[in-house]
Amino acid sequence: xxxxxxxxxxxxxxxxxxxxxxxxxxxxxxxxxxxxxxxxxxxxxxxxxxxxxxxxxxxxxxxxxxxxxxxxxxxxxxxxxxxxxxxxxxxxxxxxxxxxxxxxxxxxxxxxxxxxxxxxxxxxxxxxxxxxxxxxxxxxxxxxxxxxxxxxxxxxxxxxxxxxxxxxxxxxxxxxxxxxxxxxxxxxxxxxxxxxxxxxxxxxxxxxxxxxxxxxxxxxxxxxxxxxxxxxxxxxxxxxxxxxxxxxxxxxxxxxxxxxxxxxxxxxxxxxx
Numbered sequence: 001x002x003x004x005x006x007x008x009x010x011x012x013x014x015x016x017x018x019x020x021x022x023x024x025x026x027x028x029x030x031x032x033x034x035x036x037x038x039x040x041x042x043x044x045x046x047x048x049x050x051x052x053x054x055x056x057x058x059x060x061x062x063x064x065x066x067x068x069x070x071x072x073x074x075x076x077x078x079x080x081x082x083x084x085x086x087x088x089x090x091x092x093x094x095x096x097x098x099x100x101x102x103x104x105x106x107x108x109x110x111x112x113x114x115x116x117x118x119x120x121x122x123x124x125x126x127x128x129x130x131x132x133x134x135x136x137x138x139x140x141x142x143x144x145x146x147x148x149x150x151x152x153x154x155x156x157x158x159x160x161x162x163x164x165x166x167x168x169x170x171x172x173x174x175x176x177x178x179x180x181x182x183x184x185x186x187x188x189x190x191x192x193x194x195x196x197x198x199x200x201x202x203x204x205x206x207x208x209x210x211x212x213x214x215x216x217x218x219x220x221x222x223x224x225x226x227x228x229x230x231x232x233x234x235x236x237x238x239x240x241x242x243x244x245x246x247x248x249x250x251x252x253x254x255x256x257x258x259x260x261x262x263x264x265x266x267x268x269x270x271x272x273x
Contacts, residue, residue: 005141008050050142073262074219123166151221221264
């Protein structure tokens with residue numbers, strides 16, 4: 001597909017105010033005014049770097065006139081396209097099933113964007129959407145602004161290489177070479193341009209390790225690129241996050257925090273960047 005970049009990420013959170021405190025220092029943009037209300041069963045806020053956060057009022061009822069959102073966490077990743085209907089046609093040709101097509105005008109927010117949501121890619125299970133910006137302007141990609149990657153865990157019953165191949169067809173280009181993380185018991189593939197990292201547990205006994213006990217499939221972590229990792233750690237701690245584990249090599253430093261709203265916040269320092 002002709003995907004320009006990772007545009008934004010959708011989150012469902014229990015508390016918008018706390019989400020702003022946690023994610024605001026790392027997104028490098030600013031939060032707009034809150035939108036929504038009880039009449040659409042959710043309150044939301046947008047960060048101009050590319051973070052869309054919603055707090056659902058009643059998880060058993062539809063949100064913004066669409067589907068229900070029963071759980072907290074990263075809901076989907078959104079890729080920018082030049083023209084939404086051309087993107088929808090490409091996605092359908094690759095086997096994706098359109099779930100909805102909705103614009104900001106349709107929900108009373110004025111002309112701004114049109115988005116297309118798809119059912120999860122059938123092999124990997126990744127939930128994604130496409131977005132077209134309708135107004136002229138300079139739109140920065142989320143990976144340029146702040147994010148190193150969003151991590152998607154491939155379910156244990158799905159062949160990792162098959163999931164990689166399926167998503168390379170959708171993304172239109174290849175992931176980087178596979179990495180083996182013996183410390184965490186994971187194999188991974190990074191698509192640096194589009195900001196997606198796939199992970200899967202090593203087979204039991206491989207390199208003497210299996211995946212850490214808190215590993216789970218799905219969109220599970222968002223990693224922010226940091227010039228000063230320790231200052232970023234202090235900022236995260238001031239928002240109430242607790243360091244869960246650290247991983248370091250000559251080229252890479254990663255700090256994971258205990259999940260909040262089913263989402264791991266990760267800080268990344270890359271030695272070569």
